[in-house]
Amino acid sequence: MQYNRNMEKMKTVIIGGGASGLFLATALHTTERTVLLERNDRVGKKLSSTGNGQGNITNLSASKTPYFSSSPFGKKLSGDIVKEADENGLKEAFQDLGVLLSADDRERVYPVSRQASALTDALRFAVSKRGVDVRLSSRVCDLKKVQNGFVLTVEHDGETYQIHTENVVLCAGGKAAKNFGTDGTAYEFAKGLGHTITALYPSLVQLKTDVAYTKTLKGIRINDGGLTAYLPDGTQVALRGDIIFTDYGVSGMRCSVFPRISRTKSTQACAC
Ligand SMILES: Cc1cc2nc3c(=O)[nH]c(=O)nc-3n(C[C@H](O)[C@H](O)[C@H](O)COP(=O)(O)OP(=O)(O)OC[C@H]3O[C@@H](n4cnc5c(N)ncnc54)[C@H](O)[C@@H]3O)c2cc1C
Structure with missing residues (x-):
């Protein structure tokens, strides 16, 4: 056009x-x-x-979940936003648009059609x-x-x-x-337009690991598991979250505790 x-x-x-x-x-x-x-x-x-x-549009306990920010302003802002727009508001808004929603046993809310x-x-x-x-x-x-x-x-x-x-x-x-x-x-x-941009860090990233041991685990999921990663510089990091083994390593780990983790570096991981 x-x-x-x-x-x-x-x-x-x-x-x-x-x-x-x-x-x-x-x-x-x-x-x-x-x-x-x-x-x-x-x-x-x-x-x-x-x-x-x-x-996964929200969680039944979304407004009770603690939110993190590196600055007090960010922490207050995220808290205020969640208070203003809690999980019920989001659910009602989607239901008004005709989307039926349901929660799984871990309180995660999805469209009924998944x-x-x-x-x-x-x-x-x-x-x-x-x-x-x-x-x-x-x-x-x-x-x-x-x-x-x-x-x-x-x-x-x-x-x-x-x-x-x-x-x-x-x-x-x-x-x-x-x-x-x-x-x-x-x-x-x-x-x-004059806004200030704070430093950016990856917060939910894939971990590329030495795949010798993890390759055969491809497709296996561990809900809310624990993982210890050994970074190339020898640092040891403990992470929690859903662990999905893939052909490159581990998918979607929250690394807010350690923002320096890079998605390109080869990392060794073991899950429990
Ligand atoms: C793999 C993955 C899984 C996720 N899973 C979940 C989940 O399960 N639950 C959850 O709550 N969140 C999830 N998220 C996060 C969620 O998707 C984002 O928070 C959300 O999509 C952000 O919405 P947004 O409108 O801000 O940005 P976006 O959805 O990124 O939309 C921005 C749009 O702007 C367009 N755009 C950019 N620049 C220009 C330009 N110059 N001109 C015109 N158009 C432009 C882009 O093409 C894009 O369509 C996931 C994200 C990813 C990547």
Whole structure:
């Protein structure tokens, strides 16, 4: 599709059609002259892969779970957010969109269909029903603050065009899982608008291990297990969480206790 080569005038532009951008588009008071720009050829690519493709949207005890941050501000902020938007609010919001949910014996909440794509589809239909102009394969490559709003440069089909908007909402995700469209450009946009970006650390990463012993365990899962990792520099680290053995080592361990763990280094691991 060709878009206006002259400067388009919008009221609100949402950058990113992931979980936050789609949810926001369903919740806006008005969708008048609202456009959602998504660089991928479909929305919700990452959302559709969450929870091993089953969509673990929350936990029945989510608001009681302790949240961590390296700064007191971050700790307070995450606590305030969870208090404001607890697990019940999220469950009700998805149920209003027609997604039936159920919890497993570990209080993890999923769509009854156990398909994360059910979450994406429900949001996609709701956004379309609200008349939001969703533009796929549309990458925002520049964002500037101007008088009375913002100017965005959008790349689509190898060409660029510009949009002037009164409001812009940055829902372009973080830096995790680049293959889903999130390469960290959101941080650059935020920085360009005067926001401060704190240091970034991987917090839930794969551990690449010496596979001599773990290769034969591929596919085995240990719920809430303990693991001791010996890093190449000789450091020993104890980790807890769900352990899934893979052909490269161990998948998805929380390493908030040790942010220096790199996903590229070869690590030895033993689980218990
Ligand atoms: C493998 C995996 C499993 C996960 N499992 C779970 C789980 O079970 N439960 C859970 O709660 N969370 C899970 N998460 C985390 C969860 O997926 C994220 O917290 C959530 O998707 C973040 O939503 P978001 O809208 O902020 O960002 P994203 O979903 O990343 O969406 C951002 C969107 O912005 C688009 N975008 C980026 N830059 C631009 C640009 N310049 N122009 C236009 N579009 C742009 C991207 O293409 C992307 O579609 C998982 C994450 C991964 C990677």
